[in-house]
Amino acid sequence: MERLSNNLSKNTAQSFNLMRSQTKWTKTYVHNHLFRYLCVFSALFLGITLFSIVIFISKTGLLVFKDVSLSEFFFSTKWDPENGKYGAAVFIMGTIYLTAITLAIATPISLCIAIYIAEIAPNSLKNTMRSLLDLLVGIPSIVYGYLGSTILIPLIRKVTGATVGDGILAASLVLTIMILPTITRIADDAICSIPKELREASYALGSTKFQMITKVLLPAAKSGILTGIILGMTRALGETMAVVMVIGNVAQFGFNLITPTSVLTSNIVMQILNVDFDSTWNYALYMMAFLLLMMSMIFIILIRKMRPKGVK
Amino acid sequence: MKLKALFKSIAAVALSSALLIGSSFAANHQANAEQMSGKIVIAGSTALLPLTQQAAKEFKKLNPKVKIVVSGTSSIAGPQSVSKGVATIGACDWDATRSVGGFKAYSDLKAYKIAKIPFAVIVNKDNPVNNLSIKQIQDIYAGKITNWKQVGGKDEEIVVVNRVKGSGTRVNFEDKILNGVDIKTSGDNYIEVGKSGDMVNKVKSNPNAIGFADLAYVKGDIKAVSINGVQASTANAASGKYVFYGYGYLLTKGEAKGVDKAFIDYMLSKKFQNGSLKKLKFIPVK
Numbered sequence: 001m002e003r004l005s006n007n008l009s010k011n012t013a014q015s016f017n018l019m020r021s022q023t024k025w026t027k028t029y030v031h032n033h034l035f036r037y038l039c040v041f042s043a044l045f046l047g048i049t050l051f052s053i054v055i056f057i058s059k060t061g062l063l064v065f066k067d068v069s070l071s072e073f074f075f076s077t078k079w080d081p082e083n084g085k086y087g088a089a090v091f092i093m094g095t096i097y098l099t100a101i102t103l104a105i106a107t108p109i110s111l112c113i114a115i116y117i118a119e120i121a122p123n124s125l126k127n128t129m130r131s132l133l134d135l136l137v138g139i140p141s142i143v144y145g146y147l148g149s150t151i152l153i154p155l156i157r158k159v160t161g162a163t164v165g166d167g168i169l170a171a172s173l174v175l176t177i178m179i180l181p182t183i184t185r186i187a188d189d190a191i192c193s194i195p196k197e198l199r200e201a202s203y204a205l206g207s208t209k210f211q212m213i214t215k216v217l218l219p220a221a222k223s224g225i226l227t228g229i230i231l232g233m234t235r236a237l238g239e240t241m242a243v244v245m246v247i248g249n250v251a252q253f254g255f256n257l258i259t260p261t262s263v264l265t266s267n268i269v270m271q272i273l274n275v276d277f278d279s280t281w282n283y284a285l286y287m288m289a290f291l292l293l294m295m296s297m298i299f300i301i302l303i304r305k306m307r308p309k310g311v312k
Numbered sequence: 313m314k315l316k317a318l319f320k321s322i323a324a325v326a327l328s329s330a331l332l333i334g335s336s337f338a339a340n341h342q343a344n345a346e347q348m349s350g351k352i353v354i355a356g357s358t359a360l361l362p363l364t365q366q367a368a369k370e371f372k373k374l375n376p377k378v379k380i381v382v383s384g385t386s387s388i389a390g391p392q393s394v395s396k397g398v399a400t401i402g403a404c405d406w407d408a409t410r411s412v413g414g415f416k417a418y419s420d421l422k423a424y425k426i427a428k429i430p431f432a433v434i435v436n437k438d439n440p441v442n443n444l445s446i447k448q449i450q451d452i453y454a455g456k457i458t459n460w461k462q463v464g465g466k467d468e469e470i471v472v473v474n475r476v477k478g479s480g481t482r483v484n485f486e487d488k489i490l491n492g493v494d495i496k497t498s499g500d501n502y503i504e505v506g507k508s509g510d511m512v513n514k515v516k517s518n519p520n521a522i523g524f525a526d527l528a529y530v531k532g533d534i535k536a537v538s539i540n541g542v543q544a545s546t547a548n549a550a551s552g553k554y555v556f557y558g559y560g561y562l563l564t565k566g567e568a569k570g571v572d573k574a575f576i577d578y579m580l581s582k583k584f585q586n587g588s589l590k591k592l593k594f595i596p597v598k
Contacts, residue, residue: 154517
């Protein structure tokens with residue numbers, strides 16, 4: 001009796017299962033499609049957002065050329081909006097100069113760190129170093145800026161004898177510390193992904209470790225390292241809070257490194273809150289934002305172009 | 313049977329008490345409805361922020377149905393957001409209905425003077441200079457005096473710190489101290505900072521710096537210099553002997569109405585003016 005009922009329930013359960021699996025199948029089918037639309041919508045949403053940012057910034061920014069000539073905006077160094085002078089050359093040059101100096105300091109250091117982590121350090125240290133670097137990436141920029149303005153600037157005053165201490169030197173040192181982990185981690189990944197055979201072949205040919213690293217590893221990891229450098233560069237380009245605290249914010253060239261100066265980002269953030277919405281001044285600031293956007297976009301496109309063939 | 317009776321009586325008690333509570337709630341509700349309700353959005357000056365925040369806290373206690381949102385970005389944001397309709401009340405360190413310091417006049421707004429704000433010219437605590445005349449301050453900012461030696465200090469170059477254009481403190485500094493003298497806005501010894509806090513940090517960390525800020529910021533490693541021999545204090549600013557002060561204004565689109573008016577009236581009330589406002593180192597205007 002018991003067995004019979006057991007059997008019966010088993011049978012019914014089986015048939016139920018069959019039915020359920022059919023409904024389940026349609027359910028899965030619907031879920032599948034819904035999920036697909038959700039994904040498509042999310043991707044579209046991102047695309048539309050980016051597109052509207054570009055449209056909005058460029059539309060507002062380009063209005064500046066109604067009152068200011070192209071050549072004045074790009075080549076004049078006189079930024080005095082209260083008196084109708086909108087020359088942004090100081091900021092454009094400042095941004096390029098600051099980024100270049102930062103990279104000149106940061107690249108060799110991060111390359112050395114990356115090589116150390118990837119090739120020289122013992123395994124236990126490797127992982128500590130990597131998590132340490134990941135931690136550094138996550139530190140908010142305002143913290144770097146604060147340390148820069150309270151510790152670094154008095155130090156610069158002492159060492160260089162400058163009266164103020166704010167300027168390109170302070171800003172580039174702060175930025176260097178900020179982009180160091182980015183470049184290092186990506187370069188480290190690039191070096192680690194090189195197949196072991198290359199190293200062994202190089203040793204087998206009688207090269208020293210130094211020769212192996214400089215002649216084999218670095219050239220082989222070149223595109224990965226360059227990606228890291230460019231990513232670091234875009235971060236340096238766009239960094240605002242840390243820079244504004246140590247650069248001095250004066251519209252003049254700061255080529256000697258310790259003269260207070262200003263760059264695109266710091267100038268925008270200092271002034272954007274204090275201008276009338278529909279003034280040429282406001283449009284000029286938007287134009288600067290547009291320039292920054294274009295610069296980082298160009299760099300991102302460069303990264304995509306530089307990837308080795310076959311990698312998508 | 314007994315049990316049933318007990319249930320009945322319990323039910324009766326519960327019902328009647330529920331009715332009672334309900335009616336008392338209803339009464340409460342009616343009383344609340346007579347109170348004000350609405351939303352106030354305050355934007356603008358950071359210098360006035362402590363004041364508006366405190367007032368908002370107290371006003372909310374008195375009128376729990378009123379929602380108040382207080383934010384602070386910059387003085388010019390006050391009149392701008394009110395005139396655009398983003399905020400109902402704008403806080404500004406100058407009378408934005410007039411054209412001041414290169415900013416246009418917002419003629420569609422109405423300004424209410426709510427407090428006198430004392431400012432201070434500040435230097436590092438290690439600086440031996442304790443007094444400057446208005447002329448000396450003007451010359452320092454114009455770049456004519458470049459060494460502390462020239463005003464009785466050490467033989468060190470002066471580092472001039474200025475606030476960014478649009479700062480209410482800077483507008484008042486130009487209005488009350490500089491009097492139309494142009495600032496030298498370039499050179500190795502000139503920097504600009506965004507906020508009062510940044511100003512204080514710069515002067516704190518640089519022994520040769522000079523700057524200016526609300527008197528309330530003066531403590532720790534910075535000190536306020538006397539101007540024309542008059543010590544920077546709320547008492548001297550209240551009496552008018554000390555010249556470096558300004559007024560804080562609240563702005564509304566047209567005449568203030570409803571909750572906005574009630575809020576401004578509260579800030580102008582004797583209780584607030586002589587209580588919290590004084591405590592926050594502002595000077596009553598009434």
